[in-house]
Every structure is written in structure tokens, then in C-alpha cells.
Amino acid sequence: xxxxxxxxxxxxxxxxxxxxxxxxxxxxxxxxxxxxxxxxxxxxxxxxxxxxxxxxxxxxxxxxxxxxxxxxxxxxxxxxxxxxxxxxxxxxxxxxxxxxxxxxxxxxxxxxxxxxxxxxxxxxxxxxxxxxxxxxxxxxxxxxxxxxxxxxxxxxxxxxxxxxx
Numbered sequence: 512x513x514x515x516x517x518x519x520x521x522x523x524x525x526x527x528x529x530x531x532x533x534x535x536x537x538x539x540x541x542x543x544x545x546x547x548x549x550x551x552x553x554x555x556x557x558x559x560x561x562x563x564x565x566x567x568x569x570x571x572x573x574x575x576x577x578x579x580x581x582x583x584x585x586x587x588x589x590x591x592x593x594x595x596x597x598x599x600x601x602x603x604x605x606x607x608x609x610x611x612x613x614x615x616x617x618x619x620x621x622x623x624x625x626x627x628x629x630x631x632x633x634x635x636x637x638x639x640x641x642x643x644x645x646x647x648x649x650x651x652x653x654x655x656x657x658x659x660x661x662x663x664x665x666x667x668x669x670x671x672x673x674x675x676x
Contacts (some may be wrong), residue, residue, distance in 0.1 A: 514587050519545040522585035522655030523527035545586045546666040548619040556611045567606035576644025579617035580629035588656035593650035625651040
């Protein structure tokens, strides 16, 4: 398993251990792959993820955009992933029903000293785009967190900081 995937899963575990919003809304989120700047996920849709017409609620897509965008920042070695300054989503087609699997790819499109920009593409099992979200985060203070690490370019190894297994 790559160092970037290990680290991103460790950050996700800290979200779940906090027992807050993420743990309540999508505890069954699975992180499949992480390389610096890109993370692939899936989520089995449950009844609690639906709107009143029986399809994925837009609020779930926005909430996932927030969390998955944060994990895209984490994939670059940031343990603390900053705070949201802007977020939005566009809904292309229904994203699924109970029992379906929603797939997502979160990409860190840019990161400077203060701001990080992410995009999350959501697809159905057939690979069709169902929604996409964007997320801007203030990362200025999180850049100096002592738990941060630096990865090799391919994300396979930690080259600076502690690689916790």
C-alpha cells in the first residue's frame, strides 16, 4: 500500500473517530486509491442518503464534496486539511438509489500557501458522470501541523515526517 493511501486513510479514520458529521452520514465510505493530489472512493447508497423521490440527496453530494476535497488535500501530506471558504456542486443526472454504489474521484487542482482548490467527480457504476463539486479551503495554518508529511512524487514513500503504519 502506498504511503499516500496509508496517510489519507489515517486522516479519514481521524474524521470517523471524531464521531461527528462524517461518521453519521457516510461511515461506510471506502478509499480505494490515493496518490498525491488524487483520491478514489466509493459509497454504497443507503436509504438515509436519499431524498423524498428515492434518489441520492443533493446534500449528500455537497457533504461528500466537502469531505472528499479535504481528503484530496490530505493525500498531499496535510494531516489538518483546513477550513472551507467556498463549495458548490452541479447535478447532471440522478446519482443512484438504495443499494447502488456511488463512485468519486477527488482531485486537488491547486494549492498555494493559503488556499487549496479541489474538484470531485461523482459517477455511477457504469462510469457516467452524475454530479461534480468544487471546494475551496483555507489551508494557511494547517501547513505547519506537526503531523504533516512529505511524499515522494509518486506517493509510494514518506520522505519527510513520520510514516505511521
